[in-house]
Amino acid sequence: MGKTVLIVDDSSTMRQMVAYTLKGAGYEIVEAGNGKEAVSKLNGGAKPALVVTDLNMPEMDGITLIQEIRKMPAFKFTPILMLTTESADDKKKAGQAAGATGWIVKPFNPEQMLKVVQKVLPT
Amino acid sequence: MSTDLSQFQDAFFEESSEHLTTIEDGLLQLEQRPDDLDLLNRIFRAAHSIKGNSGMFGFTAVGQFTHKMETLLDQLRNGKFSVTPEITDILLRSTDQLKILIEAARGGAAPDTDLLLQLERELAAAAEGGEAPGNTSSTPSQTSPAATAVASSTPGLHRFRITWAAPAWLFQRGLDPVRMIGELEDLGTIISRTLDTSRFPAFESLDPESCYLTWTLELETPKEQAVVEGVFDFVRDGGELTIEASGPAISPVVTDDSEPKPLGEILVESGVVSRETLDKALSQQKRLGEILVEQHAATPQQISQALQKQGEAAAQPKKTGDAASIRVDTGKIDKLINLVGELVITQSMLSSLGTRFDMSQLPVLVERVAQLERNTREIQERVMGIRMLPIGSTFSRFPRLVRDLSGKAGKKIQLLLSGEETELDKTVIESIGDPLTHLVRNSADHGLEPPEERLAAGKPELGTIRMNAFHEGGSICITVEDDGRGLNRDKILAKAIKQGLIAEGEKLSDDQINGLIFRPGFSTADKITDVSGRGVGMDVVKKNIEALGGTVSIKTALGKGTTFTLKLPLTLAIIEGMTVRVGRESYIIPLVSILESIQPTASSVKTITGKGEVVEVRGSYHPIVRLSEAFSIEADCQDPTKAILVMLETEQERVAVMVDELLGQQQVVIKSLEKNFRKVEGIAGATILGDGTVSFILDVRGLIELSRHGMSVAA
Numbered sequence: 157m158g159k160t161v162l163i164v165d166d167s168s169t170m171r172q173m174v175a176y177t178l179k180g181a182g183y184e185i186v187e188a189g190n191g192k193e194a195v196s197k198l199n200g201g202a203k204p205a206l207v208v209t210d211l212n213m214p215e216m217d218g219i220t221l222i223q224e225i226r227k228m229p230a231f232k233f234t235p236i237l238m239l240t241t242e243s244a245d246d247k248k249k250a251g252q253a254a255g256a257t258g259w260i261v262k263p264f265n266p267e268q269m270l271k272v273v274q275k276v277l278p279t
Numbered sequence: 280m281s282t283d284l285s286q287f288q289d290a291f292f293e294e295s296s297e298h299l300t301t302i303e304d305g306l307l308q309l310e311q312r313p314d315d316l317d318l319l320n321r322i323f324r325a326a327h328s329i330k331g332n333s334g335m336f337g338f339t340a341v342g343q344f345t346h347k348m349e350t351l352l353d354q355l356r357n358g359k360f361s362v363t364p365e366i367t368d369i370l371l372r373s374t375d376q377l378k379i380l381i382e383a384a385r386g387g388a389a390p391d392t393d394l395l396l397q398l399e400r401e402l403a404a405a406a407e408g409g410e411a412p413g414n415t416s417s418t419p420s421q422t423s424p425a426a427t428a429v430a431s432s433t434p435g436l437h438r439f440r441i442t443w444a445a446p447a448w449l450f451q452r453g454l455d456p457v458r459m460i461g462e463l464e465d466l467g468t469i470i471s472r473t474l475d476t477s478r479f480p481a482f483e484s485l486d487p488e489s490c491y492l493t494w495t496l497e498l499e500t501p502k503e504q505a506v507v508e509g510v511f512d513f514v515r516d517g518g519e520l521t522i523e524a525s526g527p528a529i530s531p532v533v534t535d536d537s538e539p540k541p542l543g544e545i546l547v548e549s550g551v552v553s554r555e556t557l558d559k560a561l562s563q564q565k566r567l568g569e570i571l572v573e574q575h576a577a578t579p580q581q582i583s584q585a586l587q588k589q590g591e592a593a594a595q596p597k598k599t600g601d602a603a604s605i606r607v608d609t610g611k612i613d614k615l616i617n618l619v620g621e622l623v624i625t626q627s628m629l630s631s632l633g634t635r636f637d638m639s640q641l642p643v644l645v646e647r648v649a650q651l652e653r654n655t656r657e658i659q660e661r662v663m664g665i666r667m668l669p670i671g672s673t674f675s676r677f678p679r680l681v682r683d684l685s686g687k688a689g690k691k692i693q694l695l696l697s698g699e700e701t702e703l704d705k706t707v708i709e710s711i712g713d714p715l716t717h718l719v720r721n722s723a724d725h726g727l728e729p730p731e732e733r734l735a736a737g738k739p740e741l742g743t744i745r746m747n748a749f750h751e752g753g754s755i756c757i758t759v760e761d762d763g764r765g766l767n768r769d770k771i772l773a774k775a776i777k778q779g780l781i782a783e784g785e786k787l788s789d790d791q792i793n794g795l796i797f798r799p800g801f802s803t804a805d806k807i808t809d810v811s812g813r814g815v816g817m818d819v820v821k822k823n824i825e826a827l828g829g830t831v832s833i834k835t836a837l838g839k840g841t842t843f844t845l846k847l848p849l850t851l852a853i854i855e856g857m858t859v860r861v862g863r864e865s866y867i868i869p870l871v872s873i874l875e876s877i878q879p880t881a882s883s884v885k886t887i888t889g890k891g892e893v894v895e896v897r898g899s900y901h902p903i904v905r906l907s908e909a910f911s912i913e914a915d916c917q918d919p920t921k922a923i924l925v926m927l928e929t930e931q932e933r934v935a936v937m938v939d940e941l942l943g944q945q946q947v948v949i950k951s952l953e954k955n956f957r958k959v960e961g962i963a964g965a966t967i968l969g970d971g972t973v974s975f976i977l978d979v980r981g982l983i984e985l986s987r988h989g990m991s992v993a994a
Contacts, residue, residue, distance in 0.1 A: 166324065166328065167294060167328040167332055168290065168294060169287055169290045169291045169293075169332050170332055170335070172287055172290055173287050173335060176284070176286075177284075210331075212323070212324050212328075213324070214320075214321065214324060226451070234453050235453035235454070235455075236452075239331075241330065241334075252513075252516060255451060255452050255453075256452060257452050257453040257454055257513060258454075258512065258513035262331045262334055262335065263331070263334030263335045263337075264335070265284070266284060275458070275462060275510075275513075276453065276454070276455070276458065
């Protein structure tokens with residue numbers, strides 16, 4: 157069984173695309189539509205080796221989610237990648253300060269995305 | 280691995296149209312509640328999602344335009360300045376344009392670039408209104424060639440000396456130095472590596488979750504320095520990193536932008552012409568239409584007609600791929616999956632029975648087969664239910680329409696919607712949008728009076744249009760109601776005579792007179808306005824509704840208002856029904872119509888001459904309809920006190936239907952009776968029950984009519 161990746165995005169299209177790309181590379185996928193859902197999935201027993209999260213989301217945004225994840229002992233050192241748009245440099249900073257590992261800049265193509273994932277996730 | 284993401288385009292369009300609705304609805308609400316930050320955030324997120332997703336499919340025009348909207352929205356939500364009607368107006372118009380852009384990306388007509396540019400300017404200007412914004416990233420990136428990464432065409436190996444003092448937070452952000460060094464190894468060969476542990480603190484102050492290591496590596500790689508730096512992308516803002524070329528020097532090669540530049544740009548860059556000369560030359564460039572007119576190849580009228588056509592084509596969203604996908608409530612799918620699970624269980628029970636079957640197990644077999652039947656039927660019903668969508672998606676376009684209409688007509692109008700959750704078949708939903716639009720336009724323009732006229736008539740200045748949808752028997756009713764001036768009988772008559780639709784002195788009933796407005800070419804508007812009054816519309820509405828097998832009816836009171844009721848059959852509709860028994864027959868009563876079921880006392884049932892039987896329920900009297908009499912069948916109970924009276928209500932009228940027994944409640948699929956037989960008064964349709972028998976669905980409206988006339992259906 158491949159490693160599990162948790163995808164958090166309020167856009168179902170984006171989730172589908174990320175999931176499709178990662179499934180193709182052999183990862184298992186867990187999806188959440190916002191930060192709150194992600195937290196409850198993590199509390200509910202999901203054990204992702206990597207979290208990929210959008211920043212702008214209803215209920216709980218990506219930055220807060222990253223902070224929440226870092227507070228959980230089980231996921232203290234889990235790599236977290238944020239999905240951001242190119243112009244949002246301050247967002248990258250804020251995300252990193254919250255504990256994000258890195259980022260994937262939108263728009264990305266599947267190869268770029270996999271490259272970044274493999275960068276932070278030991279194979 | 281297949282890496283084609285274009286298969287998600289349909290999902291993108293589907294999702295985008297939802298976001299567009301969110302933006303539009305949100306903006307309309309924002310006008311009422313300009314301080315609602317949640318609302319602003321919701322609108323912003325919707326725009327942001329469209330922007331982010333459109334980039335994934337290379338729809339740059341969509342992305343760029345949405346970015347402009349997003350910039351303005353961002354400043355609004357950050358409180359840089361407040362929401363004004365002007366700003367919502369710009370945003371609403373931009374939303375329209377964004378719709379067209381997205382349609383264009385889907386393969387629709389090209390958008391009007393002039394309008395787009397105009398809107399982009401307005402958006403930018405509005406965004407500057409609060410605070411001079413930094414240069415937005417929308418301008419094509421002007422990176423100087425020298426600063427960009429160097430091309431990888433240089434042959435040979437480079438040697439880099441990398442010294443990296445890892446930041447203390449390295450582990451806390453989920454980064455792994457082993458992985459990073461591994462990445463360097465992937466790039467080439469690490470010739471030497473030194474680990475410096477001198478930054479380790481004394482043991483007592485050591486934080487096991489912090490990183491105190493410093494590496495010095497020598498890497499030999501065919502890759503460029505930028506690629507090597509890329510390995511450290513995520514640790515730039517901490518620690519110390521130096522990368523020095525220690526091998527052969529690199530000659531920087533100028534890279535070119537992937538897109539060819541316009542001729543003018545190249546000429547300016549190479550110094551052949553100045554920027555001013557270029558701009559001047561460009562401004563002299565003529566549009567195709569002008570050139571054709573100058574050459575007398577076409578008249579200005581022909582050109583403007585052609586342009587208008589182009590505009591219309593652009594305004595009409597292309598309907599391709601509409602039927603390609605349907606968005607279904609996940610709850611429905613979950614139920615379906617559950618049912619399929621049950622089907623699988625039943626099937627496996629059957630096959631295990633089959634392997635060791637003997638006659639003594641016959642009852643078990645019968646039971647299992649019955650279960651299989653039930654599963655299949657339920658699945659069938661659920662699958663049909665997937666085609667059913669709430670009408671809210673159609674209703675949601677009207678707040679915007681009414682807002683625009685009220686602006687144009689100079690009237691104050693509020694729109695009240697109800698029954699948005701009423702479900703009907705997707706095909707019907709798609710076909711009723713235009714007729715409804717006509718009706719709403721009609722109400723706004725003809726129905727509602729101008730404010731001064733309303734005030735003079737003692738009405739509130741604010742006119743109301745009310746839209747409602749509800750199931751009634753086998754039909755869905757959609758009403759468009761206004762509290763305006765109502766239809767003017769005399770005016771309609773006079774106009775109809777003038778237009779030769781009827782002869783002078785002809786006697787017409789009220790219904791017939793009202794029906795005149797559905798005649799082609801009929802209009803009573805004193806003057807033709809932009810909105811309606813051109814005499815096209817109402818006849819088209821009627822034609823479209825009748826094409827769907829429905830009817831349009833009018834209720835009007837002079838000075839009080841007009842109600843248009845569209846009644847559409849729902850051949851595929853699934854309703855909640857109560858199965859009742861009369862003698863050996865069973866009937867279905869739509870659950871929404873049922874108020875209560877009672878067993879009356881002898882004293883509460885009375886007979887009134889000329890009106891038949893009535894029952895008293897909490898002080899008011901309601902007519903009793905004996906189903907056995909209405910449908911000429913034998914009932915078990917003739918005495919109302921022994922039978923059950925089911926109280927039904929529709930359009931504020933009540934009737935008590937007398938049945939022998941209530942059998943239970945279930946979802947039923949309505950099959951049209953008219954299509955297969957003919958219309959029968961008091962019956963809305965038929966359905967097939969769980970045991971395979973056919974059962975009629977009662978038409979509550981029809982039963983009330985029956986009770987009024989007091990006669991049975993001559994079947």
